[in-house]
Amino acid sequence: MIDSHSHSKLSHDGKVSIEELRDRATSLGAQYLAVTEHLDRDYLYCGLSRELFIRQLDLPKYRRDFLKAKEGAKGIYLAYGIEASYAIKAENRYLKELSQYPFDVIINSVHTVYKGDLYLGKAFKHTRAEAYGAYLEAVLESVKASYEYDIVGHIGYVSRYAPYDQKSICTSEFQGIIDEIIGEIIARGKTVECNTNVKLPGIVFLPEVAFLKRYKELGGERVTFSSDAHTPDRICEKYAETCRIVKSLGFENWTIYKERKPELVKIEDFNGLA
Numbered sequence: 721m722i723d724s725h726s727h728s729k730l731s732h733d734g735k736v737s738i739e740e741l742r743d744r745a746t747s748l749g750a751q752y753l754a755v756t757e758h759l760d761r762d763y764l765y766c767g768l769s770r771e772l773f774i775r776q777l778d779l780p781k782y783r784r785d786f787l788k789a790k791e792g793a794k795g796i797y798l799a800y801g802i803e804a805s806y807a808i809k810a811e812n813r814y815l816k817e818l819s820q821y822p823f824d825v826i827i828n829s830v831h832t833v834y835k836g837d838l839y840l841g842k843a844f845k846h847t848r849a850e851a852y853g854a855y856l857e858a859v860l861e862s863v864k865a866s867y868e869y870d871i872v873g874h875i876g877y878v879s880r881y882a883p884y885d886q887k888s889i890c891t892s893e894f895q896g897i898i899d900e901i902i903g904e905i906i907a908r909g910k911t912v913e914c915n916t917n918v919k920l921p922g923i924v925f926l927p928e929v930a931f932l933k934r935y936k937e938l939g940g941e942r943v944t945f946s947s948d949a950h951t952p953d954r955i956c957e958k959y960a961e962t963c964r965i966v967k968s969l970g971f972e973n974w975t976i977y978k979e980r981k982p983e984l985v986k987i988e989d990f991n992g993l994a
């Protein structure tokens with residue numbers, strides 16, 4: 721098993737130490753766990769509350785704490801990762817900051833649309849067409865970002881919190897921009913994560929199966945498993961189910977990153993397991 725996305729309490733919404741994440745992954749028998757703390761430089765341009773400002777990630781402390789946890793890692797590759805939260809205004813900052821640390825893996829995610837994190841709900845004053853359209857435009861922009869990254873984070877994040885009856889982003893009015901996003905991901909050789917941190921009826925992970933199917937059709941190969949765990953119990957959550965779905969779409973390997981280099985890991989059958 722592998723897991724390309726997790727957060728410790730160094731992230732503003734995390735709860736436990738890196739060691740606790742590591743020990744849970746080790747006890748599950750996972751061979752790879754990436755710790756990917758939030759680097760929310762997008763918040764700096766949103767005019768959000770002071771609380772979010774003071775809880776910005778302390779990169780030097782993260783480096784120190786990670787190395788301590790890495791020393792105690794036995795039988796598992798603990799990857800030094802980061803989740804950069806995209807905003808066009810944060811691009812220059814990321815260009816500088818991301819190159820200052822020897823990350824194994826960088827996730828690029830869109831969380832903020834209309835100057836606020838989507839989980840705050842502000843964006844949903846707008847119609848579905850507006851909010852989803854703005855989100856997908858931001859994802860397209862983020863994929864083209866000039867800084868280094870490896871994985872496109874939780875595509876469809878907007879639907880995690882959306883109040884609309886039609887939660888899916890994979891409807892005909894967005895097909896054009898979805899194809900454009902997929903084309904850019906493939907052209908840049910980036911990896912799409914299957915993010916199981918979602919509680920929507922009938923959905924095991926984001927992006928939606930229809931998105932992944934289209935990605936495969938257009939020639940996409942690189943996918944990875946991401947629990948996006950903020951607590952140890954969620955590490956590798958819904959792994960077997962995700963493997964089954966992804967394999968049924970024709971994908972054979974997960975892509976993981978060590979020292980920013982992609983490696984393939986065979987997607988196993990987990991028949992009978994949840």
Ligand SMILES: [Zn+2]
Nearest residue numbers: 803829873874
């Ligand atoms: Zn995220």
Ligand SMILES: [Zn+2]
Nearest residue numbers: 725727803948
């Ligand atoms: Zn995350």
